[in-house]
Amino acid sequence: MKAMIEKLHQLSSAEDFFRFFAISYDDKVVNVSRLHILRRFFQYIRQAEGLSADHDATLFMVYRNLLLNAYNDFVISTPAEQKVFRVLQEADGGRHISLDSLRESLPARPDN
Numbered sequence: 001m002k003a004m005i006e007k008l009h010q011l012s013s014a015e016d017f018f019r020f021f022a023i024s025y026d027d028k029v030v031n032v033s034r035l036h037i038l039r040r041f042f043q044y045i046r047q048a049e050g051l052s053a054d055h056d057a058t059l060f061m062v063y064r065n066l067l068l069n070a071y072n073d074f075v076i077s078t079p080a081e082q083k084v085f086r087v088l089q090e091a092d093g094g095r096h097i098s099l100d101s102l103r104e105s106l107p108a109r110p111d112n
Contacts, residue, residue: 004056008063014038018071021064025071033074040070 011017014034018025030037044066 004059004063017041017067021060021067023064023068023071026075029071029075037067037070037074040073041067044070 007020008017011020014030014037015025017038018030045063048062048066
């Protein structure tokens with residue numbers, strides 16, 4: 001198990017993860033959602049921590065399926081809909097800044 005985890009630590013891009021797990025992917029999906037896919041993948045791993053894998057082969061298949069699930073989330077949906085990151089979770093339209101508060105924050109104009 002440690003050997004596979006060490007290999008995962010060496011991967012740096014979404015494409016590296018897809019190649020490592022031998023998952024075919026659409027460049028268009030990955031180019032738009034790469035960070036979201038990886039974040040969701042690691043969320044799935046955290047949720048599955050109770051899984052016991054005695055062999056790298058078993059762990060490989062579990063993680064492969066989790067990455068595939070994360071990828072598929074973004075094949076059928078957008079990052080804005082999935083709301084993986086906090087900034088998107090809070091972007092429900094409830095937060096706004098009034099024009100008056102913006103005007104008040106501007107420095108005073110010198111009189112000419």
